[in-house]
Amino acid sequence: MLTHCVRDVLSGRLSKSKTSQCCMTLALQHTRRYSSTSPSEDLDPLRTFLELCANRYYISPGQTNTELFQRGRSCSYGPLGMELKRNLLEQWWRSVTRSKSQVFGINTLSSRKDTATGGLRIVESEHVKQILEQQELSREQLVQKVQMLLQRSPPVRTDLLQGALEEFVPSLELVNRKLPFGLAETGLCFQPSDGSGCSAEVTQTSLVWFCSPRTSSQWLDHWTRQRLKWWRKFALSPSDFSSSDVPEEELEEAASRGVRIVYSFPWGQEPLETLWSRGNTELLHTHEGAHSTLQCRNGRKTVPHVVSLTGNMDRGVMAFLSNSLLLLKNVDGKQKLQQRQVLKLHPVLAPVKVALDLGRGATMELRQVCEGLLQEFMEAEISAWPGYLDTQSTSMEQLTAKYDEMGVLFTAMISENTLESGLLQVRSRDTTIKETMHISEIKNFVSRYISAADNV
Amino acid sequence: MLTHCVRDVLSGRLSKSKTSQCCMTLALQHTRRYSSTSPSEDLDPLRTFLELCANRYYISPGQTNTELFQRGRSCSYGPLGMELKRNLLEQWWRSVTRSKSQVFGINTLSSRKDTATGGLRIVESEHVKQILEQQELSREQLVQKVQMLLQRSPPVRTDLLQGALEEFVPSLELVNRKLPFGLAETGLCFQPSDGSGCSAEVTQTSLVWFCSPRTSSQWLDHWTRQRLKWWRKFALSPSDFSSSDVPEEELEEAASRGVRIVYSFPWGQEPLETLWSRGNTELLHTHEGAHSTLQCRNGRKTVPHVVSLTGNMDRGVMAFLSNSLLLLKNVDGKQKLQQRQVLKLHPVLAPVKVALDLGRGATMELRQVCEGLLQEFMEAEISAWPGYLDTQSTSMEQLTAKYDEMGVLFTAMISENTLESGLLQVRSRDTTIKETMHISEIKNFVSRYISAADNV
Numbered sequence: 001m002l003t004h005c006v007r008d009v010l011s012g013r014l015s016k017s018k019t020s021q022c023c024m025t026l027a028l029q030h031t032r033r034y035s036s037t038s039p040s041e042d043l044d045p046l047r048t049f050l051e052l053c054a055n056r057y058y059i060s061p062g063q064t065n066t067e068l069f070q071r072g073r074s075c076s077y078g079p080l081g082m083e084l085k086r087n088l089l090e091q092w093w094r095s096v097t098r099s100k101s102q103v104f105g106i107n108t109l110s111s112r113k114d115t116a117t118g119g120l121r122i123v124e125s126e127h128v129k130q131i132l133e134q135q136e137l138s139r140e141q142l143v144q145k146v147q148m149l150l151q152r153s154p155p156v157r158t159d160l161l162q163g164a165l166e167e168f169v170p171s172l173e174l175v176n177r178k179l180p181f182g183l184a185e186t187g188l189c190f191q192p193s194d195g196s197g198c199s200a201e202v203t204q205t206s207l208v209w210f211c212s213p214r215t216s217s218q219w220l221d222h223w224t225r226q227r228l229k230w231w232r233k234f235a236l237s238p239s240d241f242s243s244s245d246v247p248e249e250e251l252e253e254a255a256s257r258g259v260r261i262v263y264s265f266p267w268g269q270e271p272l273e274t275l276w277s278r279g280n281t282e283l284l285h286t287h288e289g290a291h292s293t294l295q296c297r298n299g300r301k302t303v304p305h306v307v308s309l310t311g312n313m314d315r316g317v318m319a320f321l322s323n324s325l326l327l328l329k330n331v332d333g334k335q336k337l338q339q340r341q342v343l344k345l346h347p348v349l350a351p352v353k354v355a356l357d358l359g360r361g362a363t364m365e366l367r368q369v370c371e372g373l374l375q376e377f378m379e380a381e382i383s384a385w386p387g388y389l390d391t392q393s394t395s396m397e398q399l400t401a402k403y404d405e406m407g408v409l410f411t412a413m414i415s416e417n418t419l420e421s422g423l424l425q426v427r428s429r430d431t432t433i434k435e436t437m438h439i440s441e442i443k444n445f446v447s448r449y450i451s452a453a454d455n456v
Numbered sequence: 457m458l459t460h461c462v463r464d465v466l467s468g469r470l471s472k473s474k475t476s477q478c479c480m481t482l483a484l485q486h487t488r489r490y491s492s493t494s495p496s497e498d499l500d501p502l503r504t505f506l507e508l509c510a511n512r513y514y515i516s517p518g519q520t521n522t523e524l525f526q527r528g529r530s531c532s533y534g535p536l537g538m539e540l541k542r543n544l545l546e547q548w549w550r551s552v553t554r555s556k557s558q559v560f561g562i563n564t565l566s567s568r569k570d571t572a573t574g575g576l577r578i579v580e581s582e583h584v585k586q587i588l589e590q591q592e593l594s595r596e597q598l599v600q601k602v603q604m605l606l607q608r609s610p611p612v613r614t615d616l617l618q619g620a621l622e623e624f625v626p627s628l629e630l631v632n633r634k635l636p637f638g639l640a641e642t643g644l645c646f647q648p649s650d651g652s653g654c655s656a657e658v659t660q661t662s663l664v665w666f667c668s669p670r671t672s673s674q675w676l677d678h679w680t681r682q683r684l685k686w687w688r689k690f691a692l693s694p695s696d697f698s699s700s701d702v703p704e705e706e707l708e709e710a711a712s713r714g715v716r717i718v719y720s721f722p723w724g725q726e727p728l729e730t731l732w733s734r735g736n737t738e739l740l741h742t743h744e745g746a747h748s749t750l751q752c753r754n755g756r757k758t759v760p761h762v763v764s765l766t767g768n769m770d771r772g773v774m775a776f777l778s779n780s781l782l783l784l785k786n787v788d789g790k791q792k793l794q795q796r797q798v799l800k801l802h803p804v805l806a807p808v809k810v811a812l813d814l815g816r817g818a819t820m821e822l823r824q825v826c827e828g829l830l831q832e833f834m835e836a837e838i839s840a841w842p843g844y845l846d847t848q849s850t851s852m853e854q855l856t857a858k859y860d861e862m863g864v865l866f867t868a869m870i871s872e873n874t875l876e877s878g879l880l881q882v883r884s885r886d887t888t889i890k891e892t893m894h895i896s897e898i899k900n901f902v903s904r905y906i907s908a909a910d911n912v
Contacts, residue, residue: 054626060564061626076567076619078626079560082641086561098834102845104535105542108516109657111532119581122656124648125606126575132599139595143588146602150581154646154656156612163532170510170517170534176846185538188644190610192580200578200610201565378554389558390632 046266052341053321056080056406075314080406083351083383085203085317089186091348092205092311095230102181103207104171108163110155120190121153158192160185161308164208165286169293177297179304180211180219186313205273205311210296213280216305217257220277223309224259227273231261231316233456234346236324240264241272254278263319272319273311280305320349324407340400342429343407347453352408353377354446355385357399359415359425369414369439376443382450388414404429410446414439502722508797509777512536512862531770536862539807539839541659541773545642547804548661548767551686558637559663560627564619566611576646577609614648616641617764620664621742625749633753635760636667636675642769661729661767666752669736672761673713676733679765680715683729687717687772689912690802692780696720697728710734719775728775729767736761776805780863796856798885799863803909808864809833810902811841813855815871815881825870825895832899838906844870860885866902870895 053059057078097103131145164183175181184207191200211219224243232238246258255276262269280303287294295301324345330338356370370388377384403411413425418439427434509515513534553559587601620639631637640663647656667675680699688694702714711732718725736759743750751757780801786794812826826844833840859867869881874895883890
């Protein structure tokens with residue numbers, strides 16, 4: 001069971017001195033990381049990474065099982081992971097629906113025509129048990145009853161393609177029968193069971209692009225470039241994201257060409273998004289070969305070809321987490337070795353943009369200032385972390401270490417000085433520089449910083 | 457099958473003269489509507505309403521089966537329905553996570569502990585069939601094999617409660633063990649099969665609120681007020697949304713009190729959101745009675761009580777659609793009876809804020825202006841409709857009738873005049889008044905209109 005799996009892994013936390021064996025970015029140095037570690041040191045960077053994710057509210061503590069991740073299973077997210085996934089899905093949505101005026105969002109259901117699902121069904125185990133327990137049934141009657149139950153059970157899907165194919169006809173009027181156009185959707189899909197009984201849920205993104213047959217190959221190239229550019233835009237180490245053609249022997253039945261966008265995880269490459277040029281067989285099959293209703297006005301009357309883009313956003317979240325983790329070593333003024341782990345998530349993706357904390361001063365008044373500021377950030381839709389609620393006394397170093405691991409972009413310290421002069425200190429995750437600014441400026445400062453990063 | 461059900465319903469569209477029997481709002485006049493219709497006229501307002509939803513891209517054309525809606529099944533959405541649902545979910549999220557600083561978002565998976573699911577599982581029908589077809593198996597072996605398969609099948613859930621209960625412990629550190637706080641989540645859930653083989657997917661919202669035992673009843677009242685206010689905020693006819701206590705005999709096992717927020721659909725009342733004060737039995741059960749890890753610092757050390765809020769956002773979409781449809785009769789200057797159907801969705805919820813269309817003039821140049829304007833709206837995250845892509849000539853009346861039925865807030869006509877002087881004409885859905893304004897003003901005009909409506 002997922003939640004039971006490896007709470008014990010967490011208990012054996014690695015000391016900081018051991019982690020120091022890896023330097024610079026985890027992402028850049030996969031091979032080096034592994035090779036530089038002697039077995040006696042029992043250093044598992046992947047485990048360290050997952051523990052950081054669990055400690056810093058990205059994934060649930062029960063989810064640090066390295067094996068599960070390597071099998072590509074998704075996980076339960078804590079508040080920060082949830083926000084990261086939300087931001088990632090929002091960025092995907094924007095990039096796909098706003099790149100072309102002819103992309104429309106849809107929201108479909110699993111349907112009986114989901115032939116690609118291999119027939120995943122939802123059954124009530126109680127109902128099956130009731131049948132199996134009926135002693136008076138003969139073997140044949142039993143088989144028949146279970147089959148009937150299965151047939152009446154609602155389907156679930158493994159991808160969002162079929163829904164878009166079914167929406168093709170009603171969408172034609174919308175685009176005035178003109179090609180190309182696309183239907184975009186994000187939603188929960190299910191992977192066939194791997195026998196572990198673990199959850200098989202994946203949040204997928206799907207763009208189904210309808211175009212004239214002679215342009216489908218060009219469109220596949222167009223979307224591959226667009227998608228790869230998108231993944232790399234948010235990466236600390238863009239070269240870990242790459243694309244490669246699907247070898248002929250691995251092509252899906254209907255597809256003439258396929259491209260995978262992959263990420264180099266510490267345990268190997270995993271596909272994040274797959275693009276297929278799939279012809280029009282499935283479209284014709286979905287609409288039972290009704291050629292005339294499918295035709296578009298594109299020079300000659302043709303049944304369009306389909307290019308599909310399917311992304312796994314749970315794996316996307318893990319790719320960006322793994323890609324963003326930086327291990328830094330510094331030698332300070334006293335010649336002491338200092339280390340910090342920083343989750344350098346892209347400003348647009350970072351789940352917390354600014355943390356608000358208390359410095360020295362009259363606590364009651366300072367808290368009121370913090371609450372006002374928090375409200376201001378919320379209204380501007382900039383996610384802020386109410387660090388001032390935490391009354392446990394921690395040193396400034398511990399606090400910045402924690403926020404760096406959380407990937408918090410800025411830390412604002414509200415202190416006595418703020419009450420007197422309106423000035424507060426703002427520390428940047430990326431430069432570690434502390435700036436003094438007026439309380440009335442910080443919202444716009446953070447907001448400008450994020451949009452600047454977005455428009456790069 | 458859902459998509460096959462009633463395409464034929466669509467073919468028998470009602471003439472406009474028949475619809476004239478209903479006046480003012482559908483929502484306000486359910487009883488009158490039904491009683492004023494003689495049976496010979498075969499007027500079914502619900503069917504008319506669903507057809508409008510299908511014709512105007514809110515729901516898929518195959519989904520106008522009135523019976524399915526009355527059974528509370530969800531449906532496949534077209535582009536406009538999808539955007540409406542997206543807006544609704546976004547508003548829910550904002551209202552819940554921003555009303556209190558102590559609400560955190562999570563994203564959990566179905567888990568084995570989902571006892572409340574009644575044991576819904578995903579099975580691969582192929583696997584079951586393979587077992588059933590093995591002639592060499594005895595009856596006992598068969599039963600055993602099917603049971604084993606069931607046990608190893610991944611679970612799916614009927615609500616999001618269990619996920620939040622499991623996230624309670626890791627979240628405690630985050631709030632410094634202080635009550636109250638809440639965990640919010642939206643996601644896909646499944647309803648047990650009704651035997652029709654129809655999809656059983658529902659998008660639910662969930663807030664699980666942890667508070668001290670003595671305040672749980674007050675919090676239930678607080679959230680009931682907050683939620684009801686939220687539903688009514690977006691309604692054309694707020695009194696159709698109401699709340700009522702759950703009768704004692706219908707209380708869930710663990711709950712001491714319950715409240716339902718219901719909407720009066722034409723076919724009767726249906727719950728949109730249910731609030732339970734559920735004690736701490738389930739929380740203790742989830743964490744296997746580990747009292748000490750559950751205790752919070754709230755005066756005395758106590759295991760918190762749970763107040764849960766569960767909403768059905770698919771039903772929410774239908775409630776707002778049904779609530780927003782207005783049938784208007786006007787007598788024009790020539791004493792002719794004019795009618796229009798307007799989908800008066802709240803400006804914040806309306807999926808299309810502004811439609812861009814071509815008036816008279818040089819088409820090529822005008823289209824370029826439209827495309828520039830569309831881009832500007834997209835960048836400001838104001839959803840615009842590229843009406844200028846539609847090259848079929850329609851009269852101005854037909855166009856406004858269509859946009860009113862789509863619930864489009866404003867229609868901007870770009871014409872010769874725009875090329876000469878930069879002026880365009882903007883028609884408002886709600887006032888039907890046409891205003892002339894400069895092209896540089898329209899974005900801010902629409903944006904101000906929406907925020908004004910949001911802050912009422």
